[in-house]
Amino acid sequence: xxxxxxxxxxxxxxxxxxxxxxxxxxxxxxxxxxxxxxxxxxxxxxxxxxxxxxxxxxxxxxxxxxxxxxxxxxxxxxxxxxxxxxxxxxxxxxxxxxxxxxxxxxxxxxxxxxxxxxxxxxxxxxxxxxxxxxxxxxxxxxxxxxxxxxxxxxxxxxxxxxxxxxxxxxxxxxxxxxxxxxxxxxxxxxxxxxxxxxxxxxxxxxxxxxxxxxxxxxxxxxxxxxxxxxxxxxxxxxxxxxxxxxxxxxxxxxxxxxxxxxxx
Amino acid sequence: xxxxxxxxxxxxxxxxxxxxxxxxxxxxxxxxxxxxxxxxxxxxxxxxxxxxxxxxxxxxxxxxxxxxxxxxxxxxxxxxxxxxxxxxxxxxxxxxxxxxxxxxxxxxxxxxxxxxxxxxxxxxxxxxxxxxxxxxxxxxxxxxxxxxxxxxxxxxxxxxxxxxxxxxxxxxxxxxxxxxxxxxxxxxxxxxxxxxxxxxxxxxxxxxxxxxxxxxxxxxxxxxxxxxxxxxxxxxxxxxxxxxxxxxxxxxxxxxxxxxxxxxxxxxxxxxxxxxxxxxxxxxxxxxxxxxxxxxxxxxxxxxxxxxxxxxxxxxxxxxxxxx
Numbered sequence: 074x075x076x077x078x079x080x081x082x083x084x085x086x087x088x089x090x091x092x093x094x095x096x097x098x099x100x101x102x103x104x105x106x107x108x109x110x111x112x113x114x115x116x117x118x119x120x121x122x123x124x125x126x127x128x129x130x131x132x133x134x135x136x137x138x139x140x141x142x143x144x145x146x147x148x149x150x151x152x153x154x155x156x157x158x159x160x161x162x163x164x165x166x167x168x169x170x171x172x173x174x175x176x177x178x179x180x181x182x183x184x185x186x187x188x189x190x191x192x193x194x195x196x197x198x199x200x201x202x203x204x205x206x207x208x209x210x211x212x213x214x215x216x217x218x219x220x221x222x223x224x225x226x227x228x229x230x231x232x233x234x235x236x237x238x239x240x241x242x243x244x245x246x247x248x249x250x251x252x253x254x255x256x257x258x259x260x261x262x263x264x265x266x267x268x269x270x271x272x273x274x275x276x277x278x279x280x281x282x283x284x285x286x287x288x289x290x291x292x293x294x295x296x297x298x299x300x301x302x303x304x305x306x307x308x309x310x311x312x313x314x315x316x317x318x319x320x321x322x323x324x325x326x327x328x329x330x331x332x333x334x335x336x337x
Numbered sequence: 338x339x340x341x342x343x344x345x346x347x348x349x350x351x352x353x354x355x356x357x358x359x360x361x362x363x364x365x366x367x368x369x370x371x372x373x374x375x376x377x378x379x380x381x382x383x384x385x386x387x388x389x390x391x392x393x394x395x396x397x398x399x400x401x402x403x404x405x406x407x408x409x410x411x412x413x414x415x416x417x418x419x420x421x422x423x424x425x426x427x428x429x430x431x432x433x434x435x436x437x438x439x440x441x442x443x444x445x446x447x448x449x450x451x452x453x454x455x456x457x458x459x460x461x462x463x464x465x466x467x468x469x470x471x472x473x474x475x476x477x478x479x480x481x482x483x484x485x486x487x488x489x490x491x492x493x494x495x496x497x498x499x500x501x502x503x504x505x506x507x508x509x510x511x512x513x514x515x516x517x518x519x520x521x522x523x524x525x526x527x528x529x530x531x532x533x534x535x536x537x538x539x540x541x542x543x544x545x546x547x548x549x550x551x552x553x554x555x556x557x558x559x560x561x562x563x564x565x566x567x568x569x570x571x572x573x574x575x576x577x578x579x580x581x582x583x584x585x586x587x588x589x590x591x592x593x594x595x596x597x598x599x600x601x602x603x604x605x606x607x608x609x610x611x612x613x614x615x616x617x618x619x620x621x622x623x624x625x626x627x628x629x630x631x632x633x634x635x636x637x638x639x640x641x642x643x644x645x646x647x648x649x650x651x652x653x654x655x656x657x658x659x660x661x
Binding site for chain 1: 440
């Protein structure tokens with residue numbers, strides 16, 4: 074355990090050291106948040122509700138997306154792809170450590186820094202723009218949201234790890250990861266609530282793990298989901314996390330056997 | 338006792354033939370022709386405890402592939418490898434705690450932050466107690482003269498400083514088996530010497546078995562009594578450096594200093610390859626004819642001095658490589 078804690082701390086240091094790329098990353102996030110914020114603000118002006126979301130709920134959805142993007146949808150997939158194609162993973166494979174655990178520790182450290190940044194950004198937005206912000210009706214809803222956020226984070230880690238591991242087969246590119254990143258933002262509800270989509274697509278997505286990444290956690294926060302339903306969602310996202318956790322371990326092992334057979 | 342035991346080791350890769358041009362690239366999206374490449378071809382060798390062995394071969398001869406198999410990164414196609422009783426490709430924790438692989442061109446150090454942070458990570462990774470860690474670190478810092486660079490971000494270190502920090506990171510857990518791939522690559526002469534002295538010192542102090550690849554002949558002559566030479570995946574020589582000279586040097590060198598000018602063409606008529614520098618010349622002559630030719634030179638020209646020498650290891654190795 075100590076090694077993963079140490080990996081978490083060292084990665085935290087490095088993330089803080091790379092200030093300029095971190096700031097650029099955040100600026101990109103702020104731009105997305107602000108544009109979506111103004112988009113929905115303009116669209117909903119004069120309408121008391123839209124698709125069942127009140128004005129304040131919809132604007133809070135946009136701010137919540139910033140939190141979810143920063144904590145749940147942040148990962149080091151590109152680094153993993155780079156490490157696989159350049160052969161850098163060799164230096165981890167010869168050391169007595171579990172790469173999954175190591176990657177999760179590094180991931181968590183990035184998520185920590187990004188979460189703090191996102192909270193600061195939202196705080197600043199609340200102070201300067203006074204948007205109508207939706208505060209949860211009960212402490213239980215808030216804790217259920219935190220639970221869903223954690224689960225979403227773990228689920229995304231496994232999903233991204235799985236897709237990045239495909240670099241063992243497509244060593245010349247991170248093509249699958251590129252597609253994954255774009256697709257997941259739509260499918261998870263990181264651009265707009267999934268209620269906007271046609272019913273059939275919504276139905277289809279409800280059988281996938283994606284809504285558990287952004288859409289459902291925010292809806293839990295917004296109190297649009299009953300406590301019983303929220304607990305059920307948490308359970309299902311846990312099941313998805315286990316399924317994709319197992320799948321990512323399996324694909325990683327398959328990939329490693331190819332790496333071991335073909336050289337790195 | 339053998340620390341490393343390799344028997345009939347074989348490794349084949351499948352690579353696909355890249356066709357030239359845009360059409361070739363487009364074509365390869367849909368169909369690929371695969372080729373089997375034998376990177377390591379039935380090699381066997383043993384390395385004892387505390388032995389320091391040089392691993393030689395032209396680029397693509399199979400050295401790095403062999404090192405990767407020994408470190409557990411690659412699974413062999415056939416044959417057996419045993420290191421301290423472990424099969425490397427199983428990557429057991431106990432095995433990994435006893436070995437280290439250092440690749441000159443790849444770093445395990447965290448780039449943006451000081452090397453000491455990577456050292457502390459490795460302390461946790463290898464499960465070293467604070468006491469063991471401090472003792473080992475203190476020793477490495479002293480031997481590698483790293484004291485002033487511990488708190489400097491790795492990206493700000495020179496190549497030599499970084500290589501030394503790399504060695505420290507790889508040796509904190511005092512591995513009994515050390516696999517070094519081009520440890521002096523890109524270093525200046527002074528730094529090469531320091532790294533060499535360190536490797537020798539580590540080998541003696543901890544009775545570690547070390548296998549190192551290098552294109553730098555000074556590394557091999559300074560460090561290794563025994564060398565293994567690979568050519569196109571086959572082990573073509575396993576023995577000491579002197580034996581290498583005897584086996585591969587078909588010619589000896591006669592070095593002559595003349596009393597006055599003698600045209601090189603006249604010497605060439607006697608035989609062998611001639612290299613001249615005003616009044617002194619080097620003639621390369623087959624071993625069997627050495628006394629006959631030396632006598633002929635002495636009787637035909639005004640010779641002030643004549644010596645017979647073996648060619649240098651460097652030259653021989655270059656010859657072996659250029660043949661392959």
